[in-house]
Amino acid sequence: MSDIDKPTNGMIPTSRPESTLPTPALSPSNSAGPSPAFSTVLQSPAVSEFELENPFDKLQSQAGGDGWNIPECWGHRGASASFPENTKASFVEACKAGADGIETDIHITADNVLVLFHDPELHRTTDGEGLIHKQPWNGVLEHVRTKKAPHQPIPRFTEVLDILLQPENINVKLNIDCKVENDPVKLFGLIKDVVQGYEDWQNRLAPRLILGIWHPKFITPACTILPYLPRYAISMSLPQCRKYFFDNCHGFSILYETLASSDGARFRAECAAKGKSICAWTVNSEEEMRQCGRWGVKSVISDKPDLWRSIRKEIETDRVKALKPTIQSYILPFLNPRYYWFYHQRLAREETEYLEREGGTFDIHLPEISLGLSKPPHTTTI
Structure with a gap:
């Protein structure tokens, strides 16, 4: 078990209150990213579930004390179906909706302030223009607001950590998409x-932080500078995960549609055999959420943590009934072209081209790296 799975020292789980914010009706996220592959959410066929295993038979055989756990839900950019993505309002709403974690993206401004924002440029979601890394926070980016109402400023990294340190959120994790x-x-x-500027950060923050990495060039610096934080490779390509990340990462954050393929079934088995966690993104439909429960993944990354909360209650009441496949489970993968392998393989190819264009080739030399996590050092804050 990695440190991320262990309870935080001295922390007692608390219930989170129901939201008092005026939450709009949930609708599919319009989020898009800076790369070609981020512009569309695509799906691939789950044919392997019929050829290789019967999910319901497996579920019945595990209905007892089998070590199976309900997947966690990590709010994708917060509760981004309800509030502007990657904003304090979105993060707070995700916590109030019962999310077990928050998934967010991080960038560096020209004056070295860490901000939580998805794209490298401002124009898609805000009234700002230009690249984040070429503009300072002070006097410029601090005044930018989201186009989507309620109009929100760009949050700094410190602000999401402050949310996590609220008493009602002491068990909420933070997945940092680098x-x-x-x-x-x-x-x-x-x-x-x-992180080390916070009092008792070793117990209050470090056990709840995860580094999400897209490129192998992040592995060695992560091990050297933040050796006490788990590393999750983010990818749409399973061959890429096996070749570049499997031996150096503690878990994987994978496009749902990729996991639903025949190779996805094999990859899930490989990860289970090696004790590696799997997160599925971005999962916004009831059927896909239930399928993640059948797979037994670590977490569901969703724009709609409130929807997952209702499904979770069903699972807690009657797991077998809540996760039993329906006709929809078997038929839908064949009716939508998004479920076919050529869609997610094209996505993976385009994304890899983007990543190598921005970050250089994946084929870099890595020293031998231990998967063991260091104990956070004890430091004194001033």
């Missing part, structure tokens, strides 16, 4: 400085 446009040494150094 964008490839960043210099990894500089990024991890700044993250380290911010």
